[in-house]
Every structure is written in structure tokens, then in C-alpha cells.
Amino acid sequence: MIQKLWLSRSGWDNDLEKALQDEWQNYRSSLTELEKIKITRWFSYTSTACKMELHGFCDASIKAYAAVVHLVVTNKSGSRQISLVAAKSKVAPIKTISLPRLELSGAALLAKLTRPMICVLKIMNWSEVRAWTDSQIVLAWLQGHPSKWTTVVANRTAEIHHLLGKNIWRHVPSKQNPADCASRGVLPLELPNLDLWWRGPEWLSIPEQFWPNRATCESTDEEVRKSATCNSTLTNDHLDNNILGLQNRLSTFTKLIRVTSYVRRFMSVIKKVKHGGSFITATEFNASVFTWIRIVQGHHFAHEIFQLQKRKVINGNSSLSKLGNFLDENGILRMTGRLYHSELNYNERFPIILPDKSPFVRLLLEKVHRETLHGGAQLMLNVLNRNYWIIGARNQIRQVIHKCITCYKERAAVQTQ
Numbered sequence: 001m002i003q004k005l006w007l008s009r010s011g012w013d014n015d016l017e018k019a020l021q022d023e024w025q026n027y028r029s030s031l032t033e034l035e036k037i038k039i040t041r042w043f044s045y046t047s048t049a050c051k052m053e054l055h056g057f058c059d060a061s062i063k064a065y066a067a068v069v070h071l072v073v074t075n076k077s078g079s080r081q082i083s084l085v086a087a088k089s090k091v092a093p094i095k096t097i098s099l100p101r102l103e104l105s106g107a108a109l110l111a112k113l114t115r116p117m118i119c120v121l122k123i124m125n126w127s128e129v130r131a132w133t134d135s136q137i138v139l140a141w142l143q144g145h146p147s148k149w150t151t152v153v154a155n156r157t158a159e160i161h162h163l164l165g166k167n168i169w170r171h172v173p174s175k176q177n178p179a180d181c182a183s184r185g186v187l188p189l190e191l192p193n194l195d196l197w198w199r200g201p202e203w204l205s206i207p208e209q210f211w212p213n214r215a216t217c218e219s220t221d222e223e224v225r226k227s228a229t230c231n232s233t234l235t236n237d238h239l240d241n242n243i244l245g246l247q248n249r250l251s252t253f254t255k256l257i258r259v260t261s262y263v264r265r266f267m268s269v270i271k272k273v274k275h276g277g278s279f280i281t282a283t284e285f286n287a288s289v290f291t292w293i294r295i296v297q298g299h300h301f302a303h304e305i306f307q308l309q310k311r312k313v314i315n316g317n318s319s320l321s322k323l324g325n326f327l328d329e330n331g332i333l334r335m336t337g338r339l340y341h342s343e344l345n346y347n348e349r350f351p352i353i354l355p356d357k358s359p360f361v362r363l364l365l366e367k368v369h370r371e372t373l374h375g376g377a378q379l380m381l382n383v384l385n386r387n388y389w390i391i392g393a394r395n396q397i398r399q400v401i402h403k404c405i406t407c408y409k410e411r412a413a414v415q416t417q
């Protein structure tokens with residue numbers, strides 16, 4: 001519910017949409033059901049208790065991640081009393097994060113929740129603390145050394161190792177995971193009778209030797225840190241410098257980008273990065289276009305980009321100093337202007353700046369000319385402005401049209417008798 005409210009992006013004093021408003025009202029009125037829930041003040045600890053175990057469960061969904069901890073007290077008679085000690089849930093970040101990473105966040109939440117409890121309850125024997133997750137990937141991450149994984153995963157696993165160690169983690173099927181109730185979300189009406197939540201999975205009340213067999217931990221390729229085996233002479237800068245000559249050798253924009261894509265793919269093969277089938281994908285194609293834009297901008301606006309990186313402004317001598325401009329997160333030089341506040345899409349509001357005398361730009365203009373079915377200057381300019389701001393565009397467009405054979409034949413004056 002909270003995530004939905006947040007995602008609706010309405011201001012603090014705006015009226016909500018009707019559907020959301022109804023949902024909220026329903027939710028609010030159902031909260032009175034919570035009054036029926038009674039939680040005992042004491043854990044079922046008696047003087048006859050001979051063993052205490054802590055069982056922490058964690059889980060995640062795309063909506064939230066959660067952790068819940070149960071205390072199991074075994075009496076001298078052998079009966080096991082289970083009580084819920086603590087639980088915590090967090091709404092998943094709006095930024096899309098992979099489910100295994102969210103599961104790992106859940107595990108970190110459980111580690112932080114359990115650690116102080118171990119100290120307070122004086123359970124010193126680690127064999128009597130168990131942490132459960134339903135994610136095999138998280139288990140595999142926790143079994144491996146943090147240095148094996150990518151930064152985010154490495155940081156989290158190191159933190160979990162520090163708080164709880166890595167040997168107490170076990171696998172629990174999703175359906176028997178009490179934390180699943182919290183990560184999935186439960187209506188207040190269902191909560192009082194939800195045994196899984198209050199008392200953990202059924203097998204927790206019987207001795208360990210009778211617990212169902214657990215799946216063994218599998219290994220994973222997820223988020224493995226890429227080893228840097230690539231030859232140092234094949235860096236991106238090196239590629240950029242050597243590739244510049246291509247723009248004069250290839251006849252069309254598409255051919256240029258496709259060749260670049262294959263070169264980039266060759267480099268990724270060397271770096272042992274996996275890629276798709278034998279065809280160039282749209283993602284690869286677009287990445288190559290951006291590579292070219294970076295190369296061309298770097299070649300023509302090196303000084304300006306340097307100034308922007310250093311001082312965030314371009315000084316008066318440059319042809320770009322009159323335009324508002326900035327470097328985006330991909331290091332591409334873009335223009336800002338009066339369209340800043342409009343509702344146009346990002347590329348139209350912040351077009352990419354391209355220089356005037358560049359073979360790459362000429363190929364781009366020729367492509368746009370063909371795609372607009374030999375369109376005139378104004379039409380081409382409109383199409384180009386959806387993504388680019390080309391310096392001296394009109395002049396260049398006129399030259400492209402002038403050199404186009406098809407247009408030339410169309411223009412030819414009919415001879416008179």
C-alpha cells in the first residue's frame with residue numbers, strides 16, 4: 001500500500017485517485033482488527049527450560065523484504081514452546097533491484113535483528129542459532145568468500161558474516177517461511193490466525209532429528225566478480241582512437257554502427273563477458289551509437305568536456321559557451337535550454353551536441369535524409385532535433401541534400417522544345 005502511494009507521486013496535499021483512496025480507506029478501517037491480537041509479555045521461558053534456540057527467517061518479494069525471529073524453548077519434559085520475539089520489514093526500493101539482491105537485503109536485515117538478541121538472551125552457543133532463507137542464490141553467496149562477488153553483494157555478505165557468521169544459514173521452502181507473510185503482505189483480518197507467522201513452520205515444534213531433509217546448497221554464477229584478464233592495450237580509449245578512421249571508410253551510418261558493434265563484441269569476448277546470439281541486438285546497436293557520440297564529442301570538444309568535468313562551466317572562447325550544457329551520467333555532452341521544464345522526453349529536452357565538420361555527423365545526416373524519404377531541410381531538422389543539436393545543422397543539411405543523386409535527378413529542370 002505504502003509503495004503504491006509513493007509510486008503514485010502525488011504531493012502531500014493532493015487528492016488521491018479514486019481507486020487508491022478506496023483501497024486506503026479499506027485498509028484503514030481494517031486496522032481495528034489489530035486490537036484483537038494479544039501478545040504475551042513473557043516468552044515461554046520457565047525454570048524447567050533446559051535449552052533455548054533462536055530461529056531467524058528472512059524473505060523478499062518485489063514489494064518488500066522482511067525478517068522474523070522465533071525463540072524455541074525446550075522444557076525438561078521435552079516439549080517445545082515457540083514464541084515470536086521480533087520482526088521487521090522494509091519496503092523494497094523504487095529503483096528496480098533484482099530479487100536475489102532483495103533476498104540478500106532481507107538476510108542482512110535478519111542479521112542486524114538477531115545479533116543484539118543473541119547478546120540479550122545470552123545464547124552463546126552458535127549451534128543454537130539458526131538463520132533460514134528460501135533463496136538458494138543467497139545461500140550460495142553466503143557460503144562463498146565475499147571477494148568472489150560484485151561490490152554490492154560482497155559488502156552485504158561481509159556484513160552478514162560479521163554479524164552472524166556463515167555456518168548457521170539453512171534453506172527453508174517458501175511455503176514454510178514465516179517471513180514470507182511479511183514480505184508478501186497480510187491483511188489485518190488474516191493476521192490473528194496466521195499460525196505460520198506466530199509460531200513458525202510446524203516442524204519447529206518437534207526435535208531437530210525429525211525435521212524434513214533440507215536441500216543442499218547449490219553454487220551460483222550470479223553476481224560473480226569479473227576477473228580482469230583483458231590485455232591492457234585493448235582499453236576503451238585505445239578502441240576510441242583506432243576506430244576514428246572507420247567513419248571515413250564506411251559508406252553508411254548503419255554500416256558504421258554495425259561494424260562498431262562487432263568490434264565491441266569482439267572486445268567483450270576477450271574480456272569473457274557473455275553476449276547474445278549471432279545477430280547484433282538493439283542494445284548493442286544503441287551502445288555503439290553512444291560510443292561513437294562519445295568519440296566524436298571527445299575529438300571535437302575535448303577542451304570543453306575537460307572544463308565541464310573540472311569546473312562545471314565552459315569559458316567564453318568556445319562555440320559552446322553560449323549554450324547551456326552538461327555531461328550526463330554516460331559522459332555525453334548534452335544541451336539544456338528553454339525546453340528544460342517542458343514535458344517532452346529526455347532526449348528532446350536535453351539533445352546531444354554534435355560538431356559541424358565530422359564524417360560521423362555527415363553519415364548521420366545522410367541516414368536521416370534517407371529515412372525521411374529524401375526529406376527537405378526543415379523535415380530533417382525536426383527529426384534530428386528529437387535527439388541531437390548539431391552545430392550549423394542547416395548548412396550541413398543543405399550540403400547533404402545538394403549531394404544526393406536521387407534529389408538531384410528530381411530537381412532537374414524539364415527540357416523545353
Ligand SMILES: [Zn+2]
Nearest residue numbers: 374404406407
Ligand atoms: Zn535525397
